Amino acid sequence: MDAAISSSAYPVLGTLSRLAAALSDPFATFDRDNWSLGNLSPTEMEAIAADPAFRRPVRRAIAGHVSAGLATLSREDFTRIASAPEGRLAIAMLSAPVDEVFDLALLCAGAVFHRDILAATGKLERAALRARLGSDAYLLATQEASGLYPSLAALGDAQQFHAALAEDDSDAGRRHFIGSGLGLLFALIGPVAPALCDLIARRLPPDRRPAAAPSAKPGDIGRLLRLIDRRRPSWLATIG
Numbered sequence: 001m002d003a004a005i006s007s008s009a010y011p012v013l014g015t016l017s018r019l020a021a022a023l024s025d026p027f028a029t030f031d032r033d034n035w036s037l038g039n040l041s042p043t044e045m046e047a048i049a050a051d052p053a054f055r056r057p058v059r060r061a062i063a064g065h066v067s068a069g070l071a072t073l074s075r076e077d078f079t080r081i082a083s084a085p086e087g088r089l090a091i092a093m094l095s096a097p098v099d100e101v102f103d104l105a106l107l108c109a110g111a112v113f114h115r116d117i118l119a120a121t122g123k124l125e126r127a128a129l130r131a132r133l134g135s136d137a138y139l140l141a142t143q144e145a146s147g148l149y150p151s152l153a154a155l156g157d158a159q160q161f162h163a164a165l166a167e168d169d170s171d172a173g174r175r176h177f178i179g180s181g182l183g184l185l186f187a188l189i190g191p192v193a194p195a196l197c198d199l200i201a202r203r204l205p206p207d208r209r210p211a212a213a214p215s216a217k218p219g220d221i222g223r224l225l226r227l228i229d230r231r232r233p234s235w236l237a238t239i240g
Contacts, residue, residue, distance in 0.1 A: 012079055012082040015088050016091075018092075018094075019082075019095070021095065022091070022095040023063045023066075025063075026063045026066055027046065027049065027059065027062075029203060030066055030199075030203055031202060031205055031206075033206070034062070034202045037062055045062065066199070066202055067199060069195040070199075072195075081193045084193075086189045086191070087192050087193045089189055089235075090196035090200065091196065092235055093185065093189075093203075094199055094200055098203055101200075101203070102178050103136075104185070104232060104235070105177075105181030105184075106133055106134055106137040106177055106178060107136065107137050107140055107228075108181035108182075108184045108185060108224065108227070110133055110137035110138060110141035110145065111140060111145045111152045111153075111224070112155045112180065112181075112184055113156045114140075114141040114145035114146055114149075116158065116161045117129055117141040117142060118141070118142060120165075125165070128173070129165065131173075132165070132174045132177055133174070133177055136231075137177075140227075140231060148223075148226075148227070149223050152224065154220075155184055155187070155220060161180075164176030164177045164180070175208055179208065182208075182210030186200075186210050188224055
């Protein structure tokens with residue numbers, strides 16, 4: 001996996017093109033809360049953009065406002081980000097459908113909480129975990145993670161796990177797990193591309209923002225990338 005990640009078959013230009021495409025249409029990329037500009041509300045900005053004469057300038061203005069944090073980055077910074085697997089993962093999270101980002105976050109949550117999940121022996125408790133995580137992340141936690149990604153369990157926060165399990169509503173518990181998984185992903189990409197973490201957060205509804213990011217070691221980062229390669233190989237085309 002490490003050799004594949006650094007492969008020159010995935011050029012920097014293509015990666016940066018995906019970033020530019022994601023930023024070019026803020027209405028499609030970012031959560032509605034980020035569509036406002038000045039005193040104009042998201043609804044008003046959307047209405048103005050509906051006029052063909054104003055569509056491009058409005059999109060350009062909102063995109064510039066949302067991505068203002070990128071203005072301090074140099075050409076070398078962008079090249080460094082696009083050359084790193086963590087940076088390419090961040091750009092993939094900006095350009096992929098949001099539901100796919102949530103799906104990846106649930107897989108990460110299944111990996112980091114696999115010990116807690118395996119310790120759940122009650123039938124109702126296991127059913128609740130499957131409903132909150134989804135079948136794929138639950139199977140990863142119970143059948144794969146302890147053998148392939150055992151050290152990722154050290155990154156799980158027991159309080160977050162129990163908060164997700166304690167929710168009466170499955171959707172609320174699912175949001176907890178998504179936040180935990182996003183926290184791990186942000187721990188991965190944050191040291192390389194902190195400005196992109198802010199942009200990814202702007203894609204998400206307020207109730208799905210990442211939980212506090214854990215402290216990840218270099219080895220943990222490599223294992224998480226292997227998990228992505230194994231469980232979501234379609235992302236490899238972007239991560240490289």
